[in-house]
Amino acid sequence: MSDSDGNISEDLEFDYDDDEEVSFSEFTADENEIDLVNKFEEEVYIKKDLKKEAPSANRLQARAKYKAWSLEEYINHFFISKCKKLQSMKLPNCDFDDILIMLHAKNWGEESVINGCYDNPTKFFEDCGLPLRKRNNTFEVVKNFLCPICCSDDDIQTETYSLTCNHKFCVACYTRYVVGLVHEGKLITCPECKLSIPHGDVQKFVNVYNEQQQSGSSVLNSPFKFVVDDASKAFVKGSPIKTTIDLSSFELLKYAAKRNIDSNPGNFKYCPAPDCMHLVELLSPAKDGRTESENGKTMDEENIYKVPIVTCPKSHEFCYSCQFENHLPLPCWLVKAWIKKCNDDSETANWIDAHTQSCPKCDSQIEKNGGCNHMTCSTCAYHFCWICLEEWAKHGHQYYACNRFDPDTVNAAQKYKKSKRLTLKRYIFFYSRFSVHETSMEGDSKTLKKVNEKMTKYMNEESKRRNNAEVSSTNSLSWIDVQFLHDAIRQLTNGRKTLKWTYVFAFYLSKSNFSEIFEQMQDYLNKTVEDLSKIFEEIYAKKKDSSNLIMQNKLDIINLSNLVAQRQEKMIEFAFTGLEQKLLRLEEEKPESSLEPVQTQTQGQTKRKQR
Amino acid sequence: MAALPKRIIKETERLVSDPVPGITAIPSEENLRYFEVTIEGPSSSPYAEGEFKLELYLPDDYPMCAPKVRFLTRIYHPNIDKLGRICLDVLKDNWSPALQIRTVLLSIQALLGAPNPDDPLANDVAEDWKKDEKRAIEVAREWTAKYAVKS
Numbered sequence: 044m045s046d047s048d049g050n051i052s053e054d055l056e057f058d059y060d061d062d063e064e065v066s067f068s069e070f071t072a073d074e075n076e077i078d079l080v081n082k083f084e085e086e087v088y089i090k091k092d093l094k095k096e097a098p099s100a101n102r103l104q105a106r107a108k109y110k111a112w113s114l115e116e117y118i119n120h121f122f123i124s125k126c127k128k129l130q131s132m133k134l135p136n137c138d139f140d141d142i143l144i145m146l147h148a149k150n151w152g153e154e155s156v157i158n159g160c161y162d163n164p165t166k167f168f169e170d171c172g173l174p175l176r177k178r179n180n181t182f183e184v185v186k187n188f189l190c191p192i193c194c195s196d197d198d199i200q201t202e203t204y205s206l207t208c209n210h211k212f213c214v215a216c217y218t219r220y221v222v223g224l225v226h227e228g229k230l231i232t233c234p235e236c237k238l239s240i241p242h243g244d245v246q247k248f249v250n251v252y253n254e255q256q257q258s259g260s261s262v263l264n265s266p267f268k269f270v271v272d273d274a275s276k277a278f279v280k281g282s283p284i285k286t287t288i289d290l291s292s293f294e295l296l297k298y299a300a301k302r303n304i305d306s307n308p309g310n311f312k313y314c315p316a317p318d319c320m321h322l323v324e325l326l327s328p329a330k331d332g333r334t335e336s337e338n339g340k341t342m343d344e345e346n347i348y349k350v351p352i353v354t355c356p357k358s359h360e361f362c363y364s365c366q367f368e369n370h371l372p373l374p375c376w377l378v379k380a381w382i383k384k385c386n387d388d389s390e391t392a393n394w395i396d397a398h399t400q401s402c403p404k405c406d407s408q409i410e411k412n413g414g415c416n417h418m419t420c421s422t423c424a425y426h427f428c429w430i431c432l433e434e435w436a437k438h439g440h441q442y443y444a445c446n447r448f449d450p451d452t453v454n455a456a457q458k459y460k461k462s463k464r465l466t467l468k469r470y471i472f473f474y475s476r477f478s479v480h481e482t483s484m485e486g487d488s489k490t491l492k493k494v495n496e497k498m499t500k501y502m503n504e505e506s507k508r509r510n511n512a513e514v515s516s517t518n519s520l521s522w523i524d525v526q527f528l529h530d531a532i533r534q535l536t537n538g539r540k541t542l543k544w545t546y547v548f549a550f551y552l553s554k555s556n557f558s559e560i561f562e563q564m565q566d567y568l569n570k571t572v573e574d575l576s577k578i579f580e581e582i583y584a585k586k587k588d589s590s591n592l593i594m595q596n597k598l599d600i601i602n603l604s605n606l607v608a609q610r611q612e613k614m615i616e617f618a619f620t621g622l623e624q625k626l627l628r629l630e631e632e633k634p635e636s637s638l639e640p641v642q643t644q645t646q647g648q649t650k651r652k653q654r
Numbered sequence: 655m656a657a658l659p660k661r662i663i664k665e666t667e668r669l670v671s672d673p674v675p676g677i678t679a680i681p682s683e684e685n686l687r688y689f690e691v692t693i694e695g696p697s698s699s700p701y702a703e704g705e706f707k708l709e710l711y712l713p714d715d716y717p718m719c720a721p722k723v724r725f726l727t728r729i730y731h732p733n734i735d736k737l738g739r740i741c742l743d744v745l746k747d748n749w750s751p752a753l754q755i756r757t758v759l760l761s762i763q764a765l766l767g768a769p770n771p772d773d774p775l776a777n778d779v780a781e782d783w784k785k786d787e788k789r790a791i792e793v794a795r796e797w798t799a800k801y802a803v804k805s
Binding site: 191192193194195210212216219220223234235 | 659660661663664665717718719750751752
């Protein structure tokens with residue numbers, strides 16, 4: 044990974060026509076010899092065509108160097124390679140399986156394995172659940188076998204498994220036993236004693252289980268009959284793990300890796316996308332996102348505005364510090380504040396504050412929806428004046444004319460109410476825009492699916508037409524030619540995502556000349572995104588001949604999506620430079636109490652006047 | 655109700671034909687997975703002379719998971735709480751399908767003989783136990799005489 048922004052952005056520009064993975068691996072390919080090429084997946088989350096945005100984002104994240112790991116790579120790097128290293132050291136009486144068990148038992152600490160092997164091998168072997176004599180794990184078909192677990196002694200041949208201890212159980216029971224424990228990620232021992240089952244054998248049981256699940260005859264549903272099938276035949280030929288087998292796909296090792304990461308995360312973080320098992324490791328000196336968001340403002344300015352956007356091996360893009368989607372240009376601590384604000388009912392409270400008054404006697408909230416100003420509290424039956432909140436009796440008999448009218452008090456109170464209403468309106472304004480884009484993003488993913496269908500249809504028709512016309516080149520319009528559609532929709536989604544967050548940004552932005560520029564840019568982005576969206580909508584709405592419409596609009600779509608990308612980039616860049624040079628200022632909301640003293644003060648004054 | 659697994663039938667047969675000394679376990683008539691259990695207090699413990707009633711239930715996935723056991727008789731013991739729940743490794747993490755009802759009940763009997771106040775379930779009892787073991791044993795004996803009378 045390079046530090047210089049120029050290089051990276053250049054690479055990215057040049058790579059534009061290449062597959063996304065190529066440029067991606069350039070981001071992360073330091074000392075990582077393992078192939079990073081991952082299968083292309085279609086998800087909204089995906090970062091497919093963000094290259095245009097990437098340079099600016101990268102410039103801003105210059106401090107956030109990271110490496111994307113798949114779980115398999117993690118296993119290979121932290122478990123298997125250690126194992127191979129120890130194997131090459133020729134530890135006495137140990138084969139690969141033994142070393143793997145030892146490492147697992149000792150929490151993957153090489154040192155403790157080496158020490159254990161040399162200091163007190165007998166005790167160490169016992170600790171790890173390894174037999175002292177040569178391992179003799181057997182798989183046997185026994186006649187009239189009585190399994191101590193299920194006690195079924197059908198007069199058939201039963202497949203059994205046992206470790207060196209020779210505690211035999213039937214394969215069905217062993218499978219259920221192993222599958223029930225594998226998710227704990229710990230070594231699994233013989234049900235009867237402390238001997239560990241080698242990882243390879245654990246995987247065989249898992250495979251047996253999986254194949255049974257697929258074939259529909261669940262071990263769990265018919266617990267006491269084990270169907271002899273091919274899976275178990277493969278089991279018979281059980282032999283020690285060969286290193287050629289893909290160890291990193293072992294279920295037990297996967298769970299062990301998870302356990303390892305959970306207990307000792309270091310700089311590793313899981314990708315937050317649903318069902319994604321991949322990891323990202325932050326390489327730059329840890330500026331932990333957590334401390335950042337917790338002490339938000341007390342941290343130095345530079346850090347606050349750093350948003351470490353990372354991409355996992357499956358191309359899911361997320362913010363490392365808050366493990367949320369890419370929320371550029373908004374800094375993490377405001378994302379947190381915003382989400383909290385949207386989730387809790389602070390705005391309900393604001394509404395109550397703006398539209399109700401509390402009874403001066405019992406403090407119940409009262410909303411006046413009409414009628415005169417002589418209020419009777421329905422809770423405590425207290426009579427008071429809605430205007431001055433004094434006891435009604437003091438008004439004497441001059442109803443409907445509050446003789447205690449004091450312009451100062453009323454003004455202050457009204458001002459306060461007004462500001463409350465304004466705050467609420469402002470929030471609703473930004474929130475509605477934020478949520479509109481959020482729902483539109485969901486819509487876009489649906490559109491993506493629909494467009495895919497339509498394009499497939501179109502391609503079929505096209506090829507048919509060409510066939511009929513007997514043109515020699517049957518498929519002159521290739522899939523690559525329509526790839527622009529996918530790219531455009533992804534760009535639309537990305538643009539929306541940024542747009543969505545700019546509204547939150549604007550919500551927290553204090554007013555200045557630069558904030559107006561910001562709003563202008565937001566407007567531009569908004570307009571472009573909407574234009575692009577409109578084209579898709581038209582295509583979508585048109586039932587017949589929509590494929591042709593797509594091709595007719597090809598140029599427009601490409602242009603607009605490029606424009607979205609550019610404006611998005613400019614927007615983010617402007618936001619960041621603005622923050623960096625302190626031209627733009629973000630603030631969390633002022634505590635509402637700041638307004639209240641004014642009111643109480645004036646009230647105090649009026650009281651003095653009254654006296 | 656699904657047929658009773660062979661394992662449970664076998665175990666029940668053996669519990670009846672070859673009972674463990676000091677322990678009885680009788681399956682309920684309505685539900686053969688539910689056992690009424692009595693355990694005699696070990697002779698060298700403050701629970702000696704007492705007969706403790708327990709209930710034991712074999713969950714659907716027994717023997718892949720541990721039986722559920724609970725004291726019905728009140729008992730003053732650092733690893734058994736007011737509700738009769740028992741803190742015992744083989745009933746939790748260390749369960750193995752190779753264990754049986756009888757081995758579990760024997761473990762519970764052994765727990766009566768060797769209370770472990772360092773890994774408590776009933777915190778107040780464990781504290782008393784640690785502060786003044788003699789007194790605690792005395793209380794345990796009193797409770798045994800009071801609640802765990804042989805019928």
